[in-house]
Structures are given as C-alpha cells and as structure tokens.
Amino acid sequence: MRILVTGGAGFIGSEFVRQQLGADPTAQITVFDKLTYSGVEENLAPVASLPGYRFVQGDICDPEAVDRVMAGHDVVVHFAAESHVDRSIAGAGPFVLTNVVGTQVLLDAARQHGVGRFVHVSTDEVYGSIDEGSWTEEWPLRPNSPYSASKAGSDLLALAYHRTHGMDVVVTRCSNNYGHYQFPEKVIPLFTTNLIDGLKVPLYGEGGNIRDWLHVSDHCRGIDLVMRGGRAGEVYNIGGGTEVTNKELxxxxxxxxxxxxxxxxxxxxxxxxxxxxxLDISKIRTELGYEPQVRFEDGLAATIAWYRDNRAWWEPLKAKAALEK
Incomplete structure (x- = not known):
C-alpha cells in the first residue's frame, strides 16, 4: 500500500508517519507538506532514512504540484490544515483557502488518479459546543469559529465527493490532541514551555471551558483503523475519554x-x-475495536518530560513565532 500523507511534517501527521513506518519499515509513504510555521521536517528525522519514505515540499492548493505527487498512490491521508483557532479569528482567509480549497484540489486529483481511499482528518470542533451528553457522528454541524467552519466545509466537500462521484472517502473527527512534537502555540506545550522558562501562562477567562483530551498516538491508531477498515462514506469520532476544564489542566x-x-x-x-x-466513540469502538490506550495522567507526564528534554526543538519555534507577531 502506497500512502500519501498531506501535512505529514506537522504534529499529528508526523506521528502517523512515524507510527506507520515503526510498525512496518518497508511501508511506502510520501509526505507532502508546505512547511509553513507549524510544519517541521525535523519531526520526521526518526524515519527519514528508511527506504520507503519520501518527502515532497509543496502546497495542497497548487493543482500541478498535487497532481504530480498524487500519481501512483493507493491511499491519501489528509492532515494538512490551518488549525489554530486564535489565528483564524485574526484572519480567516488562509483557513478557507487551505482547508476548503486545498481539500477540493486533493479530492479532484485523487479522483483523477483513481486513488483507492481518501481519509479526511477533521475535528470535533465542527459540532460546536455541547452542554451535556456527547456528540454522535449524526450530530448537526454548528461550528463557531472561522477555523471550525472551514473544517466543516471541508468535511462536507469530502463526503459530497463520495456521494456524487462514488469516491471511497472516510472522515475522522478527533478531540483535543496532546503529546510530543506539538507546536508550542497550543495550550499544553505553551504552558509547559512558559513555565520551564519562568514565564506566566495566559488562561482564558476563568478557565471553565471543558475539553476531551486525546493522546496523539491514540488518535493515529484510530486513523489507522479507519484507513484499513472504515466504511466508505462514513464519519468516525475518535476521542480520548478524559474531560478536563482548562483551569484543572x-x-x-x-x-x-x-x-x-x-x-x-x-x-x-x-x-x-x-x-x-x-465525543461519543461508540461507532469506532463497535465497528473497528478502537480504545484509547494512553491514560491522561501518564500521557501528560510523558509530554511534559519531552518538552523539558527537547528545548532545542521548541525554543527556536517559539522565538520565530514571537518575531512574526
């Protein structure tokens, strides 16, 4: 199986690539990444020397580049996206362009080249906010930020290509990810690295907002299950099962x-x-046998330790981000 991974130099995409090649060093994987501020090719260093690994720098909004890289692949796993809510509030344009138009360019190329399966990786934020209970995959989409609205648009577009063109498309929606190699603008790495440097941490409001936390390795195991066994045209929620307020975190x-x-x-x-x-994860649990394996307490401790031990990775990224503000 020849897999094209878009956004494979990012936090979640690189974990998926490392996980796939760790399980099968002979796997054929092409990473296609623009290397924007949050795409770090160093994230792929542990697998870069393997014979089945190939890296191509390019933009998913560029039809010619996408056409060239798409040829010869059996599966697309589509991570590439603008994903930071605060940045989308400051300016929605890049989110609409990358998340919606970029997804359309990929879908068209995948259809033209007869790709067997297209896995579209999305987010629970497309559902909006829920006071009680948990979202099933049939829940109406009610996004509240420009970021989540752009992801909802890309979800619907991907599913429309299944219904209109008969493409083998599956969509995954995950809860909040955490773990190693996460860009330090997100809450856990931001707070951890600030505290390492003796800096204060910025807590929104009173910190009462609740998130379900999912370790990135569990998320990628769930994506693998969907890639290999999910039903075409279906959506699968992937959650971690640990709800924590921002203040508790x-x-x-x-x-x-x-x-x-x-x-x-x-x-x-x-x-x-x-x-x-x-997220209600009954569907992926029942159909594909998914269960989160990393206890939040263990995963958080390991994540904090990783940032303590890898200043050389995150310090230049934070410095560059500060200069760009």
Whole structure:
C-alpha cells in the first residue's frame, strides 16, 4: 500500500508517519507538506532514512504540484490544515483557502488518479459546543469559529465527493490532541514551555471551558483503523475519554512545574469560545475495536518530560513565532 500523507511534517501527521513506518519499515509513504510555521521536517528525522519514505515540499492548493505527487498512490491521508483557532479569528482567509480549497484540489486529483481511499482528518470542533451528553457522528454541524467552519466545509466537500462521484472517502473527527512534537502555540506545550522558562501562562477567562483530551498516538491508531477498515462514506469520532476544564489542566501543569497560581495571568476570553466538547466513540469502538490506550495522567507526564528534554526543538519555534507577531 502506497500512502500519501498531506501535512505529514506537522504534529499529528508526523506521528502517523512515524507510527506507520515503526510498525512496518518497508511501508511506502510520501509526505507532502508546505512547511509553513507549524510544519517541521525535523519531526520526521526518526524515519527519514528508511527506504520507503519520501518527502515532497509543496502546497495542497497548487493543482500541478498535487497532481504530480498524487500519481501512483493507493491511499491519501489528509492532515494538512490551518488549525489554530486564535489565528483564524485574526484572519480567516488562509483557513478557507487551505482547508476548503486545498481539500477540493486533493479530492479532484485523487479522483483523477483513481486513488483507492481518501481519509479526511477533521475535528470535533465542527459540532460546536455541547452542554451535556456527547456528540454522535449524526450530530448537526454548528461550528463557531472561522477555523471550525472551514473544517466543516471541508468535511462536507469530502463526503459530497463520495456521494456524487462514488469516491471511497472516510472522515475522522478527533478531540483535543496532546503529546510530543506539538507546536508550542497550543495550550499544553505553551504552558509547559512558559513555565520551564519562568514565564506566566495566559488562561482564558476563568478557565471553565471543558475539553476531551486525546493522546496523539491514540488518535493515529484510530486513523489507522479507519484507513484499513472504515466504511466508505462514513464519519468516525475518535476521542480520548478524559474531560478536563482548562483551569484543572492549568493546575496539573503548575503542579508538574512546581509553580503556584501566581504564575497564571487571566486574559480576556476568546471570541465565540466553545464551552464544552465531548465525543461519543461508540461507532469506532463497535465497528473497528478502537480504545484509547494512553491514560491522561501518564500521557501528560510523558509530554511534559519531552518538552523539558527537547528545548532545542521548541525554543527556536517559539522565538520565530514571537518575531512574526
């Protein structure tokens, strides 16, 4: 099986590539990545010397580049996306272009080249916010940020190509990911690296927003199950089963750093901030045997330790991001 992984130098995409090649070093995988601010080719260094690995730098919005790289592949696993909510609030244009138009360019090329399966990786944020209970895959889409709206659009486009053209498309929607190699603008690496450097951490509002946390390795195991056994035209939720308020998460990170609440700076809440996310994972559990394997306590401890041990990875990224603001 020859797999094309878009956005494979990013946080989740690189974990998927490392996981696939770790399980089968002879696998044939092409990574296609633009290497924007959050795409780091170094993330793929552990597998870059394997014979089945190939890296191609390119933009999913470029039809000619996509056409060239698509040829000869059996499966597309599509991670490439603009994904930071705050950036989408500041400017929605890149999110619509990459997440919607880029997905359309990929779908057209995959159809033209007769690709066997197209796995579209999405987010629980397309559902909006839920006060109680958990979202099933049939839940209406009610996105509340430009980011989640662009992902909802790409989801619907991917599913439309299945219904209109008969393409073998499957969609996954995940809860909040965490783990090693996550770009340090996201909450866990941002707070962890700030505290390592003795800097305060910015907590939105009173920190009452609730998220379901999913270790990136569990997420990628779920994607693999869907890639190999999911039903065409279906959506599969992939969750971690650990709901934590942002304030509770902050407390855990402070404790791990030996810091007190004086290191917290309460900042104005994000516009349109969703209160709670919660995924029902009954479908992927029943159909494909998925279960999250990484306990949140263990995964969080390992993640914090990784950032402590890998300053050389994250420090230049934070410095570059600060200069770009």
């Amino acid at each position: 902050t407390g855990l990170l402070l404790d791990a750093a030996g810091a007190g609440w004086d290191m917290v700076e309460h900042v104005e809440d994000r516009k349109g901030h969703d209160l709670r996310y919660s």
